[in-house]
Amino acid sequence: MHVEQVVDELYALPPAEFTAARDARVAEARRAKDTAAARTIAGLRRPTLAAWVSNLFVRERPKEVEKLLALGETLREAHRTLDAARLREAGSRQHKVIDALAREAAGLARQAGHPVSEAVRHEVEQIFHAALGSPDIAAQWSAGRLEKAPQAAVGFDSITPDVLPERRTAPAGETPADLSEKPPSEKRPSAADRERRQRLRRARSEADETAAEARRRDEELRTAEEAHQAAVARASDADERVAQVEERLHRARQEQRDARAAAGEAETAVKAADRAARDARRAADRAARALSRLPDPSDGST
Structure with missing residues (x-):
């Protein structure tokens, strides 16, 4: 049995079909007396819906995956060199690219017969952000075998263009000291703008809470599946001894x-x-x- 091929086949399946297919493959390996393969396959965990969408995207859009990996290298290099200009440029691209790719990934899931919610799409965005911040996570992600959303790299937050201030040059007759003392002029947001921002914050908070609840439920399901899997393995061993x-x-x-x-x-x-x-x-x-x-x-x- 080619274990790597089996693993790829299993992680290509929708989460609802994963467990039964995995258990069938474990039984097949046991019948073939391939204990090592049975143990490896039995250890695979059912992916969350967001992880499956991400895996689907990796398989179906390899060129886009390469672009995102290249953007991640650019961001990490800019962080290492503290290049503000490159950080602003890459940060601006980051959000546009990730938003577009997450929507494309959701579209692929819909075409596959499994439309996803905004909360799941938001979690897919988090997966893409995590892949940008760490080469290790990027390698896991690009293999197309994620089980759940990885934790973003410590110290590597998503960058927005307004995080880094634009460099200001001193006009004629103005010294750098005078420049540093002058706060940038800001236009006060209107009541409508404040309301829109507040609604956006509430929507994001609700999406985050919904995604977190979905992750908790998925974790509970995986725990139950692991207990079931262990019981099935014990029963299989007992059947073999019998x-x-x-x-x-x-x-x-x-x-x-x-x-x-x-x-x-x-x-x-x-x-x-x-x-x-x-x-x-x-x-x-x-x-x-x-x-x-x-x-x-x-x-x-x-």
Whole structure:
């Protein structure tokens, strides 16, 4: 059994089909006496819906995956060098790219017959953000075998263009010190703008809470599935031991039947030999009596 191929096949399945397919593959490996493959496949965990959408995107859009990986390298390099200009440029691209790719991933899921909610799409965005921040997470993500959303790299937050201030140059007659003392002019947001921002914050908060609840439920489901999987594995091991005992019992019973048949044949032979011996003894007795009735020529009688 080609384990890597089986793993790819399983993580290509929708989450609802994963567990049954995995257990069937484990049983297949056990029947083939491939213990190592059975153990590896049994250890696979059902992906969350967001992880499956991400895996689907990786398989269906390899060129877009390469672009996102390249953007991640650019962002990490800008972080290392503290290049503000590159950070602003990459940060602006980051949000546009991730939003577009997450929507495309959701579209792929819909085409596959599994439309997803905004909360799931938001979690897919978080997966993409995490892949940008860490080469290790990027490698896991690009393999298309995620089980759940990875944690974003510590110290690597998503960047927005307004996080880094634009460099200001001093006008003629103004010193850098004067420049630093002047706060940037800000336009006060209107009431409508404040209301829109508040609604957006509430919607994001609700989406985050919904996604977190979905992750908790998925984790509970995976825990239950793992317990079920362990019970199935124990039952399978017990079935195998029972089969071995039954095979030994079958052989012992066959040996018992053969021994009884041989004993029966031996008993028949003993009885036949006993009859033959009795017949021979009777014949010998008759011959002895017949001999005793014959006259002895040595005594001279006529």
